[in-house]
Amino acid sequence: MGRLVLNQLSRSFKNVSAVKNISLTVEDGDFLVLLGPSGCGKTTLLRMIAGLLEPTSGSLELDGTDITTAPSKKRDLAMVFQSYALYPHLSVAKNLAFPLHVRRTDKQEVKKRVGAVAEMVEIGHLLDRKPKELSGGQRQRVAVARALVREPKAFLMDEPLSNLDAKLRTATRQELAGLHKRLGATFIYVTHDQVEAMTMATKIALLNGGQLEQLGTPEELYDKPASVFAAGFLGSPATNLIDAELSTSNGSITVMAPSVEAVLWDGQTPQRDVVLGIRPEHLSIHAPGSSAAAPSSGAALRGIVDLAENLGSEQVIYCRVGGNRVAVRTPRGQHWEPGNAVVLSADAKNLHLFD
Ligand code: ADP
Ligand code: MG
Known part of the structure; x- marks a missing residue:
């Protein structure tokens, strides 16, 4: 879908330095998890990638094009919000069609794309239901499907499972990992939960105080922690x-x-x-x-x-x-x-x- 390059990205708020000089590359098809304790800069970094927040310095490149100052709409990145932000009065089918209507897509085309996407995330049998008639996991799938109809270059998610109870969190985690495999799409996913990171990521960026502490596969972070912080953050109980x-x-x-x-x-x-x-x-x-x-x-x-x-x-x-x-x-x-x-x-x- 896309290759995203972060180049010495920084962001300050008045005297708070939230993200400091982060450089990393997200390859096509990666499931990148931005992991770290509360306040380490994960959301700030994701919002800069989404185009919802301007960097104080540094640059962003998507498929070779500089997008540092490109507005969110122009980036073709789909932010899937924690609340899923589905329209409660619309059926699943209409929720899925909504982004296409906004773009004045042809009726036949809308029907085709909605059907194809529903099949991909296995919600074909839910198309006539309203969001309140769905489980948390199904709602999540609808939210992903609605992002998918726009054919984004990547999916961005900020702690999407934090409102779910433990059992549903596990099920939805497995569902998201499966979805990533099936779609082969690029995911950038924020969490403070090491288990989510270890189970879903192809690559983890461990952040500490706004800085990139370590970047690697889950196995690399676990087997070869680069610092006391990395060793202490991953593992239960801690190292x-x-x-x-x-x-x-x-x-x-x-x-x-x-x-x-x-x-x-x-x-x-x-x-x-x-x-x-x-x-x-x-x-x-x-x-x-x-x-x-x-x-x-x-x-x-x-x-x-x-x-x-x-x-x-x-x-x-x-x-x-x-x-x-x-x-x-x-x-x-x-x-x-x-x-x-x-x-x-x-x-x-x-x-x-x-x-
Ligand atoms: P995380 O998502 O990892 O919990 P954030 O990116 O939300 O961390 O925040 C990183 C740091 O930046 C924190 O110290 C936070 O208080 C600060 N921060 C984030 N957004 C703002 C803002 N709009 N104004 C002032 N400070 C902010
Ligand atoms: Mg956050």
Whole structure:
């Protein structure tokens, strides 16, 4: 559909710098998720892309054409709003036809396009209903279909699932991901929800304080977080972060921290003071002295159990390790009590070191 290039895009409001120097490219067919905590600039960035807000500096290019100052109408981008903004008194068919009537499209053509789009998003059986006779997920599909009849170059969405309950959110998320696959269209989608980002995105732009913190596939962000912020934002519970110090001996690097034993690291890093990151699902928990407690290459942390939280299918054990609180995800069935002394171990390949 379109290739969108953001070039050092910035936007300030009086003394607030909402978006700072963001450069990235959205390729044809991407599902790009703008992810980050509340206030990090996601909506501001999306509104600049939509043409609803002018950048303070930087430029935007769509299919090779500069659109930095082009009005919203001229961009052929479809903003799908959170409320879906369907006309309540019109049937689904009339809602879909509306954007075409506005453009004075020929009657036969309208009928054809509405039929084709309804089939694409599987709402052909709902055409005679009014919006209030639809479920939240169906309304979402109608909203997407109404954007689709205009044949936009991309779909823009700002937290479209945030008003739905948990069950409907999951269903609609899967529906949107399926829709993206079927249509092969470009989506730019704003959310603060890491699960939405991980499950739908082909590419995630992680924002922090108006800046682009990391850009990559969901796997890249999860497996190779580029910063303490990225490691801490993705994952549940968040990645454990432990202050550590490096020392070199025999060509391998050892990470030293209070209550950390025998952390061996083969990677290269010039920094002495580091932060060691380990995801809760990459730690295993053992009784001190058991043979599994000391990996030949990796980390072994000495700790005391603080709290065991039962999540139904698994449990999260929170331990005190030196001055840090470290979470471990384990299967149920292992019994650990507060006060138990334990050793937590992780493989070297699952250790992340940050400056
Ligand atoms: P997000 O969508 O990630 O929650 P926003 O883009 O809405 O973040 O906001 C980013 C920052 O810009 C926030 O500090 C917000 O208060 C500020 N901001 C956004 N819009 C305006 C505005 N119209 N006037 C003043 N400040 C704004
Ligand atoms: Mg927002």
